[in-house]
Amino acid sequence: KNEVEQSPQNLTAQEGEFITINCSYSVGISALHWLQQHPGGGIVSLFMLSSGKKKHGRLIATINIQEKHSSLHITASHPRDSAVYICAVGTNTGNQFYFGTGTSLTVIP
Amino acid sequence: NAGVTQTPKFRVLKTGQSMTLLCAQDMNHEYMYWYRQDPGMGLRLIHYSVGEGTTAKGEVPDGYNVSRLKKQNFLLGLESAAPSQTSVYFCASSYSMDSLWNNEQFFGPGTRLTVL
Numbered sequence: 001k002n003e004v005e006q007s008p009q010n011l012t013a014q015e016g017e018f019i020t021i022n023c024s025y026s027v028g029i030s031a032l033h034w035l036q037q038h039p040g041g042g043i044v045s046l047f048m049l050s051s052g053k054k055k056h057g058r059l060i061a062t063i064n065i066q067e068k069h070s071s072l073h074i075t076a077s078h079p080r081d082s083a084v085y086i087c088a089v090g091t092n093t094g095n096q097f098y099f100g101t102g103t104s105l106t107v108i109p
Numbered sequence: 110n111a112g113v114t115q116t117p118k119f120r121v122l123k124t125g126q127s128m129t130l131l132c133a134q135d136m137n138h139e140y141m142y143w144y145r146q147d148p149g150m151g152l153r154l155i156h157y158s159v160g161e162g163t164t165a166k167g168e169v170p171d172g173y174n175v176s177r178l179k180k181q182n183f184l185l186g187l188e189s190a191a192p193s194q195t196s197v198y199f200c201a202s203s204y205s206m207d208s209l210w211n212n213e214q215f216f217g218p219g220t221r222l223t224v225l
Contacts, residue, residue: 030208033210042216042218045213045214095157098154
Protein backbone atom coordinates (compact mmCIF):
# COMPACT_ATOMS: atom_id res chain seq x y z
CA LYS A 1 0.00 0.00 0.00
CA ASN A 2 1.23 3.52 -0.74
CA GLU A 3 0.36 6.01 1.93
CA VAL A 4 1.91 8.83 -0.13
CA GLU A 5 1.61 9.24 -3.90
CA GLN A 6 3.47 11.83 -5.94
CA SER A 7 2.97 12.98 -9.50
CA PRO A 8 4.53 13.25 -11.92
CA GLN A 9 7.36 10.73 -11.42
CA ASN A 10 9.56 12.57 -13.91
CA LEU A 11 9.39 16.13 -15.14
CA THR A 12 11.46 18.03 -17.70
CA ALA A 13 11.06 21.78 -17.99
CA GLN A 14 12.64 24.66 -19.83
CA GLU A 15 14.42 27.27 -17.76
CA GLY A 16 11.97 29.89 -16.58
CA GLU A 17 8.91 27.65 -16.56
CA PHE A 18 6.49 27.41 -13.65
CA ILE A 19 6.58 23.91 -12.14
CA THR A 20 4.05 22.06 -10.00
CA ILE A 21 4.64 18.78 -8.20
CA ASN A 22 1.71 17.08 -6.51
CA CYS A 23 1.45 14.91 -3.42
CA SER A 24 -1.59 12.99 -2.17
CA TYR A 25 -1.76 10.99 1.04
CA SER A 26 -4.21 8.56 2.55
CA VAL A 27 -3.46 8.77 6.29
CA GLY A 28 -4.21 11.27 9.01
CA ILE A 29 -1.22 13.54 9.41
CA SER A 30 0.33 15.87 11.90
CA ALA A 31 2.67 17.42 9.32
CA LEU A 32 3.74 17.19 5.69
CA HIS A 33 7.33 17.70 4.58
CA TRP A 34 8.85 18.56 1.22
CA LEU A 35 12.46 17.45 0.77
CA GLN A 36 15.00 17.95 -2.00
CA GLN A 37 17.54 15.28 -2.87
CA HIS A 38 20.49 16.57 -4.86
CA PRO A 39 22.09 14.53 -7.68
CA GLY A 40 24.94 13.73 -5.26
CA GLY A 41 22.46 12.14 -2.86
CA GLY A 42 22.26 14.73 -0.10
CA ILE A 43 18.79 15.47 1.32
CA VAL A 44 17.63 18.84 2.58
CA SER A 45 14.35 19.91 4.06
CA LEU A 46 12.47 22.54 2.05
CA PHE A 47 9.21 22.92 3.92
CA MET A 48 7.25 21.53 6.80
CA LEU A 49 3.57 22.43 6.93
CA SER A 50 0.37 21.34 8.57
CA SER A 51 -1.98 23.92 7.03
CA GLY A 52 -2.13 26.71 4.49
CA LYS A 53 0.82 27.88 2.47
CA LYS A 54 4.51 28.62 2.88
CA LYS A 55 6.90 30.49 0.60
CA HIS A 56 10.68 30.53 0.48
CA GLY A 57 12.27 32.38 -2.39
CA ARG A 58 10.97 30.86 -5.64
CA LEU A 59 9.43 27.87 -3.87
CA ILE A 60 5.86 27.72 -2.62
CA ALA A 61 4.21 24.83 -0.80
CA THR A 62 0.49 24.49 -0.17
CA ILE A 63 -1.59 21.93 1.64
CA ASN A 64 -5.32 21.13 1.65
CA ILE A 65 -6.02 19.01 4.71
CA GLN A 66 -9.61 18.20 3.72
CA GLU A 67 -8.53 16.90 0.30
CA LYS A 68 -5.33 15.29 1.66
CA HIS A 69 -3.28 16.97 -1.01
CA SER A 70 -0.21 19.18 -1.20
CA SER A 71 1.55 20.93 -4.04
CA LEU A 72 5.09 22.23 -4.43
CA HIS A 73 5.50 25.06 -6.92
CA ILE A 74 8.73 26.41 -8.36
CA THR A 75 8.50 29.76 -10.09
CA ALA A 76 11.02 30.83 -12.75
CA SER A 77 12.73 27.42 -12.72
CA HIS A 78 16.51 27.25 -13.09
CA PRO A 79 18.87 24.37 -13.98
CA ARG A 80 20.11 24.36 -10.38
CA ASP A 81 16.58 23.28 -9.35
CA SER A 82 17.23 19.92 -11.04
CA ALA A 83 16.86 17.36 -8.26
CA VAL A 84 14.46 14.79 -6.84
CA TYR A 85 11.65 16.31 -4.78
CA ILE A 86 10.19 14.09 -2.09
CA CYS A 87 6.95 14.45 -0.17
CA ALA A 88 6.68 12.87 3.29
CA VAL A 89 4.01 12.78 5.99
CA GLY A 90 4.15 12.21 9.72
CA THR A 91 1.08 10.43 10.97
CA ASN A 92 -1.09 11.73 13.80
CA THR A 93 -1.55 8.18 15.14
CA GLY A 94 0.94 5.32 15.29
CA ASN A 95 4.01 7.56 15.03
CA GLN A 96 5.01 6.68 11.49
CA PHE A 97 6.66 8.71 8.75
CA TYR A 98 5.89 7.82 5.15
CA PHE A 99 7.60 9.04 2.00
CA GLY A 100 6.53 9.33 -1.60
CA THR A 101 8.84 7.85 -4.21
CA GLY A 102 9.88 11.27 -5.42
CA THR A 103 9.60 13.43 -8.52
CA SER A 104 12.74 13.72 -10.61
CA LEU A 105 12.96 17.25 -12.06
CA THR A 106 15.30 18.26 -14.86
CA VAL A 107 15.42 21.92 -15.89
CA ILE A 108 17.01 22.51 -19.28
CA PRO A 109 18.79 25.80 -19.99
CA ASN B 110 29.42 22.87 13.34
CA ALA B 111 29.40 19.60 11.36
CA GLY B 112 25.61 19.02 11.53
CA VAL B 113 24.76 15.35 11.06
CA THR B 114 27.60 12.98 10.19
CA GLN B 115 27.50 9.29 9.32
CA THR B 116 30.24 6.69 9.57
CA PRO B 117 31.20 4.88 7.37
CA LYS B 118 30.33 6.35 3.97
CA PHE B 119 30.61 3.03 2.15
CA ARG B 120 30.77 -0.59 3.30
CA VAL B 121 30.65 -4.01 1.68
CA LEU B 122 29.64 -6.96 3.84
CA LYS B 123 29.25 -10.66 3.28
CA THR B 124 25.99 -12.35 4.20
CA GLY B 125 25.91 -13.11 7.91
CA GLN B 126 28.44 -10.47 8.94
CA SER B 127 27.55 -7.82 11.46
CA MET B 128 28.24 -4.10 11.52
CA THR B 129 27.24 -0.87 13.20
CA LEU B 130 26.48 2.41 11.47
CA LEU B 131 27.15 5.51 13.53
CA CYS B 132 25.17 8.73 13.31
CA ALA B 133 26.38 11.77 15.21
CA GLN B 134 24.85 15.26 15.50
CA ASP B 135 26.23 18.37 17.16
CA MET B 136 23.02 20.44 17.19
CA ASN B 137 21.76 19.19 20.58
CA HIS B 138 18.71 17.62 18.90
CA GLU B 139 16.43 15.39 20.95
CA TYR B 140 14.95 13.43 18.05
CA MET B 141 16.96 11.15 15.76
CA TYR B 142 15.90 8.82 12.94
CA TRP B 143 17.27 6.05 10.73
CA TYR B 144 15.96 5.59 7.17
CA ARG B 145 16.82 3.35 4.27
CA GLN B 146 16.44 4.30 0.61
CA ASP B 147 15.92 1.73 -2.11
CA PRO B 148 15.28 2.28 -5.84
CA GLY B 149 11.57 2.31 -6.58
CA MET B 150 10.67 2.15 -2.87
CA GLY B 151 11.72 5.57 -1.73
CA LEU B 152 12.79 6.26 1.82
CA ARG B 153 11.45 4.19 4.71
CA LEU B 154 11.71 4.72 8.46
CA ILE B 155 13.63 1.96 10.28
CA HIS B 156 13.81 3.19 13.89
CA TYR B 157 13.66 6.50 15.67
CA SER B 158 14.51 7.95 19.08
CA VAL B 159 12.87 10.76 21.01
CA GLY B 160 15.69 11.08 23.51
CA GLU B 161 18.72 9.54 25.16
CA GLY B 162 17.99 5.96 26.21
CA THR B 163 14.77 5.65 24.18
CA THR B 164 14.15 4.01 20.82
CA ALA B 165 11.06 2.99 18.84
CA LYS B 166 10.28 0.96 15.74
CA GLY B 167 9.46 2.49 12.40
CA GLU B 168 7.98 0.96 9.29
CA VAL B 169 10.74 -1.58 8.54
CA PRO B 170 12.57 -2.46 11.80
CA ASP B 171 13.17 -6.18 11.23
CA GLY B 172 16.84 -7.19 11.04
CA TYR B 173 18.05 -3.98 12.70
CA ASN B 174 18.76 -2.90 16.24
CA VAL B 175 19.45 0.60 17.51
CA SER B 176 20.84 2.29 20.57
CA ARG B 177 20.88 5.89 21.83
CA LEU B 178 23.28 5.77 24.79
CA LYS B 179 24.36 9.37 24.27
CA LYS B 180 22.14 12.23 23.09
CA GLN B 181 24.40 13.08 20.20
CA ASN B 182 24.76 9.54 18.82
CA PHE B 183 22.31 7.08 17.28
CA LEU B 184 23.68 3.68 16.31
CA LEU B 185 22.14 1.28 13.80
CA GLY B 186 23.24 -2.35 14.03
CA LEU B 187 22.90 -5.23 11.64
CA GLU B 188 23.50 -8.47 13.57
CA SER B 189 23.47 -10.83 10.58
CA ALA B 190 23.48 -8.95 7.30
CA ALA B 191 21.35 -10.16 4.39
CA PRO B 192 21.43 -9.13 0.72
CA SER B 193 17.97 -7.55 1.22
CA GLN B 194 19.67 -5.01 3.49
CA THR B 195 21.70 -3.63 0.59
CA SER B 196 20.61 -0.01 0.58
CA VAL B 197 21.58 3.58 1.24
CA TYR B 198 21.06 4.45 4.90
CA PHE B 199 20.29 7.99 6.01
CA CYS B 200 20.28 9.33 9.51
CA ALA B 201 18.44 12.51 10.46
CA SER B 202 17.85 14.58 13.56
CA SER B 203 15.48 17.33 14.63
CA TYR B 204 14.63 19.65 17.47
CA SER B 205 11.77 18.77 19.78
CA MET B 206 9.96 22.10 19.81
CA ASP B 207 6.79 20.40 18.65
CA SER B 208 5.39 16.88 18.40
CA LEU B 209 7.50 14.17 16.77
CA TRP B 210 6.89 14.94 13.10
CA ASN B 211 6.33 18.69 13.36
CA ASN B 212 9.99 19.66 13.27
CA GLU B 213 12.40 20.23 10.39
CA GLN B 214 14.72 17.26 9.93
CA PHE B 215 18.43 17.58 9.17
CA PHE B 216 19.88 14.68 7.19
CA GLY B 217 23.29 13.09 7.17
CA PRO B 218 25.13 12.36 3.89
CA GLY B 219 24.19 8.67 3.83
CA THR B 220 25.98 5.33 4.04
CA ARG B 221 25.99 3.06 0.99
CA LEU B 222 25.91 -0.57 2.19
CA THR B 223 26.25 -3.58 -0.07
CA VAL B 224 25.66 -7.08 1.27
CA LEU B 225 27.01 -9.86 -0.95
